Amino acid sequence: MATEQILILDFGSQYTQLIARRVRELNVYCEIHPYNHLPEITSAVKGIILSGSPSSVRDADAPTVDLNALRHQAPVLGLCYGAQLMAQSSGGEVKPSSIREYGRVKLGTVNDQNPLLHGIDQHSQVWMSHADTIMTVPDNFNVIASTDTVRVAAFQIEGEQTYGIQFHPEVTHSLQGKVLLRNFVVDICGCSQSWTADSFVESTVAxxxxxxxxxxxxxxxxxxxxxxxxxxxxxxxxxxxxxxxxxxxxxxxxxxxxxxxxxxxxxxxxxxxxxxxxxxxxxxxxxxxxxxxxxxxxxxxxxxxxxxxxxxxxxxxxxxxxxxxxxxxxxxxxxxxxxxxxxxxxxxxxxxxxxxxxxxxxxxxxxxxxxxxxxxxxxxxxxGRHPFPGPGLAIRILGDITAEKVQILQEVDALFINGLKREGLYDKVWQAGAILLPIQSVGVMGDERTYERVVALRAVTSVDGMTADWAHLPYEFLADISNEIINKVKGVNRVVYDISSKPPATIEWE
The missing domain is CATH 3.40.50.620 (HUPs)
Structure with missing residues (x-):
């Protein structure tokens, strides 16, 4: 697919796809492979990134790879678990953190003369997420960054283009994470940043x-x-x-x-x-x-x-x-x-x-x-069309499917989507739709009591659908759409709005 690429070895981190997103944003092609399904490492592989993991390197069944073999084939960057695996496998010591570091942390010292840390400010904010920490490293591991509580926040193996960091540069909370990744991918690995939409079309059609x-x-x-x-x-x-x-x-x-x-x-x-x-x-x-x-x-x-x-x-x-x-x-x-x-x-x-x-x-x-x-x-x-699930409205109708339910939901959905377009909100939302709930509620229309269906409206913002936040649509818009749905769609007397994010919820209800 590409003449050059970065290989990302996945040890199970929730952030692995974010690493790929950040590398792709540099116009460099990359692939994610499970650590236990290592592909052939050809000359096209310009660098290797080891992901984080929910596992501990101290576990008996901790995921591992032959790091010595990888280090002699291309530059290597270990993130969090990847860094701890490097340290331990070379004779360093990894122990449970006395204080669990999770969240925003300031780097205390930064060796910005090191190629990996060029342009990284002293006291730069990074995102930590680890229960273990590297306590000691072998003599040939040079410490290049520390925090107040973590002495080995980043290191380079002497004489090698092999690096490890205990924080996550791929998440936006690491404010200069993109700088660090660019240093590795472009300057250290020598990637040309030529992987673009135009080049993809040309090579794929051929x-x-x-x-x-x-x-x-x-x-x-x-x-x-x-x-x-x-x-x-x-x-x-x-x-x-x-x-x-x-x-x-x-x-x-x-x-x-x-x-x-x-x-x-x-x-x-x-x-x-x-x-x-x-x-x-x-x-x-x-x-x-x-x-x-x-x-x-x-x-x-x-x-x-x-x-x-x-x-x-x-x-x-x-x-x-x-x-x-x-x-x-x-x-x-x-x-x-x-x-x-x-x-x-x-x-x-x-x-x-x-x-x-x-x-x-x-x-x-x-x-x-x-x-x-x-x-x-x-x-x-x-x-610009919002993603739509393959099973369509069948998984937005909770419970059994009938032609009558489909028609009701189609009408509700059309009012919601057209309303978003009319108010200039459609392109600000990643995905939107309506869900027909398997419950009925009491309502009053005119002087009559009703007992009719409930629909939920769902709208989320996202970059790639892997994580999503509920869209903060204007109250006035939601009020108008609710009134329009209840007035125009026979059989619906209540509208609710879903304010769950992914994770822990998914975008679709089913």
Missing amino acids: QLKEKLGDDKVVMGLSGGVDSSVAATLIHRAIGANLYCIFVDNGVLRKDEFEDVLESYKELGLNVKGVDSKQQFYGALTGLTDPEAKRKAIGKTFIDVFDQEAHLIEDVSWLGQGTIYPDVIESVSVKGPSATIKSHHNVGGLPDFMKLKVVEPLNTLFKDEVRAVGKTLGLPDTIL
Whole structure:
């Protein structure tokens, strides 16, 4: 994918994806790999970053790698756990901290003559998060930064481009963290910062032409950013040999089927629309468990998609809009992880389809996908569209799915989304939607008592969807939307607003 890259070894830290985001922001390509699935380290790997971890290096089963081998192949930067692992494996001592350092801390002394710390101010604020601390280091470890309570806040191994720091430069609370990472990635590792949206499009289209040749590709479109950008890349490589299918699963947003088909016409994509609402409603009948609903929708989609794909002769490939967070969240550092929710883009192909998979975006984060889409000339109506879950409104209707519930939620959602657009709030929000709750509440309309449905509105701000904060929408706007929903949508008499952040909550309710 790229001529040069930074390799990030993941030991299970909650911040690992943030490290990748910061490196990508420097226009340098990087990949995350679990520490126990080390890829081949080729000449393209210009540097290696070791992540933090919830584990302790003192544990009997502490995750580890052959650091001696890594140190002789490329510059290495250990963050928190990574630094402690380096120190301990070289004969240093790591012990439980007498005072747990968590949160904002000021560096006490900084050797700003060291290449890693060029431009880092004395007393610079950093973010600590560790229960262990490095007490002693071997003689060939030079301490280059300290805090009032941590003597070894940063070190370099003498004669090597090997560094360790006990704080987290990837989080925004480390005010000069980007400076430190740039020092490592650009100055120490020598990366050229040439990985841009333009270069990605150029290299990816060339690779797709070589990979696909004259083969035919079939692809399911959703109207969202990911599948639209992926389809445009593939179309640019193979033209009319790309066949796109857009399935109406009955749980799309209001008028979405017609609107999306119209927008794809403008892109010149060969798209067939398939109305399968009743088939999906049949598969969802009586299901209330979120995973059961996801699986029913996934299976029905594959059935419909397979039937349509068979109408196209000699198809060899399935195109997918899988993006990097989907891939990362589906790989665990220590074997199978607890399933938060099924990713509809990852690993869902049955054997009988016999198609090879092409995923041109599976190394990109969401904001990078948008940048690539802009380079490709996609309209803002697609690029600026909020993320929408693969199972659609089925996971925003808590409980069983009926056509009546879908219609109610479509109306509520349309009022909410159109209101955000009307008030200039839509582009300030990462994702918004409405949730139909499985409860009813007492209300009064006119002189009559009502007992009707409750809807929750959800809007969040985020950069890449991995973390999110609830959107602080104006009270006046929320009041107007609440009134509009209750007045215009029959069957709803109460509106609530979700003020939960991710974590601990997820963006979607199911």
